[in-house]
Amino acid sequence: MERVHNFNAGPAVLPEEVLREAQADLFNYKGMGLSVMEMSHRSKEYQAIIDETHATVKRIYGLGDDYDVLFLQGGASMQFLMVPLNFAFEGKEVNYINTGQWSKKAIAEAKKIGKNVHVAATSEDRNFAYIPKTWKLSDNPAYLHITTNNTIFGTEWKKDPDIPAGIPLIADMSSNFMSKPIEVKKYDLIYAGAQKNVGPAGAVVVIIKKSLLEKANPGLPTMLDYNTHAKKGSMFNTPPCWTIYMIGLVLKWVESFGGLAMVEKNNIAKADYIYKVIDESNGFYKGTVDKEDRSLMNITFRMESEELEALFISEAKKQGMIGLKGHRDVGGCRASTYNSLPLPAAKALSEFMREFQKKNG
Secondary structure, three states, rough: OOEEOOOOOOOOOOOOOHHHHHHHHOOOHOOOOHHHHOOOOOOOOHHHHHHHHHHHHHHHHHOOEEEEEEEEOOOHHHHHHHHHHHHHHHHHHHEEEOOOOHHHHHHHHHHHHHOOOOEEOOHHHHHHOOOOOOOOOOOOOEEEEEEOEEOOEEEEEEOOOOOOOOOOOEEOOOOOOOOOOOOHOOOOOEEOOOOOOOOOOOOOHHHHHHHHOOOOOOOOHHHHOOHHHHHHHOOOOOHHHHHHHHHHHHHHHHHHHEEEEEEEEHHHHHHHHHHHHHHHOOOOOEOOOOHHEOOEEEEEOOOOOOHHHHHHHHHHOOOOOEOOOOOOOOOOEEEEEEOOOOHHHHOOOOHHHHHHHHHHO
């Protein structure tokens, strides 16, 4: 069976080269007579895997010893809790810019544990169809938290927010992590669920400035303390061994692709195929967000009726294109064009969209 064009929002498409390498190593990893899934995480062979994955993250982003990289469990949803638990300091307010469902969940977790939350800006007034261009921080902010890409609503930050020096900038980058060059040094903490751009589900990549790590609140529950994991090289307890191995393979694929500059160029080309069809459809396809804030990762659009959208999704599936149904909270259609989606898949979707309009417009 040929592989489908996979537009799922996550878990998402993985590079074919990575899947084939993992397949070759699945039963007998590098002649060891066992799989990575069976390997002791205390073995020197597994230590080499996690060390290289750690080093590759740093290499791609050009990070020095002032940053640490962690591989944690619990998804980005656990980070919604860990961030305020560790860094909502006494007498300070935690600041959030609310740009959609995941921002709202992060805000809710901070409130649940009694932190003083300040929403510095929100785009909820227009159903999250844009990224706020201005914001007002609280008087004594502990940090500012943003969600750099919104899988549900289809918006993306195009530039890093400028905030006063000394205020930590924290970002949930789950759905556009490693999709383009960024100035990592503007951020004190970045976290990203692996299952969008850098691997299968089961791990979160955390990039954290050591100077922030040193300030973490004391006396926290062991597993919710970033220092617990930093001091043990992400192996305080058994890590998600297979997922970290797969992340390592995907990151090496990113390097072989030409690094983040080439990845971004390819992502722009993929998104352009689809957005061009939307813009030239005379309203048959209706984009749901402001053009200047359109995501390169999650392309969202509507049609004149839910029945037509259902037909679109059904007909696309017959053509080998899956994952085009919008998130259950908002409906509509969504094409996720993460790093690993091949360019021909985006081109095929654009051609299908034009044909579908001809037949049903």
